[in-house]
Amino acid sequence: SDHHLDYPISPAHMDWSKNYPMHFAPKDGEGDENSVTQDSGKKVEFADIGCGYGGLLVALSTVFPDKLMLGMEIRVKVEEYVNQKILALRKKHPGSYDNASILRMNAMKFLPNFFEKHQLSKLFFLFPDPHFKKRKHKARIITPTLLSEYAYVLRPGGIIYTISDVKELHLWMVKHLDAHPLFVRIPDEELVGDLAVEHVRNATEEGQKVERNKGDKYLACYRRITDDE
Ligand code: SAM
Secondary structure, eight states, X not given: OOTTOOOOSSGGGOOGGGTOTTTOOOTTSOOOTXXXXXXXXXXXXXXXXXXXXXHHHHHHHHHSTTSEEEEEEOOHHHHHHHHHHHHHHHHHSTTSSTTEEEEEOOTTSOHHHHSOTXXXXXXXXXXXXXXXXXXXXXXXXXXHHHHHHHHHHEEEEEEEEEEESOHHHHHHHHHHHHHSXXXXXXOGGGGTTOTTHHHHHHTSHHHHHHHHTTOOOEEEEEEEOOOOO
């Protein structure tokens, strides 16, 4: 349940200093001796929706050391686990992993409370819950309404990555993304040089499980195009 989730009334109200203490000064000025006193000027650019145990964040953190990335996860225990994992990595490798963090939230709600229009350059939906039953389809993380929200927080030229081992869900995501006026599919051959794709396939815990079970992985990536403005 998400009855007790905190969310900022607008992105400007969000205090990111707990997630990225090397990049944001505490909004209330009450940091400890380790807090930075000035923001680095960076903003979160990558969001991993339903990030689970955080394998993608850990992998991409060192591939894109100058980008801030955030996992969003609804399960309390999972959020705590990933948080501890990242803190341990920061301790073990000083200067690394300061750009990766996780937030407990329901990503189907309040996304625009956290991110400004066009703030993000990459959005990841890796092995999302399939919700097989027809009456549960509205609980899927890709729907026409949510896609408009994703288009709002994603900048023109930004990319949505989706992958699933469930063909039916893959076809559902493709159907809705194809139908949306602000997204165009990126042909597989154009993804060859994309540094994120290999990790999208293999870095997450779910992706590794599918690999062990020799399951299929259906990838579909879309570019957010420039709109009407
Ligand atoms: N992406 C991860 C991976 O590839 O290993 C996790 C995949 S797991 C099948 C789906 C995850 O999405 C779960 O951890 C679940 O708790 C999370 N989730 C489901 N609905 C969510 C929501 N509305 N907001 C945030 N997280 C959600």
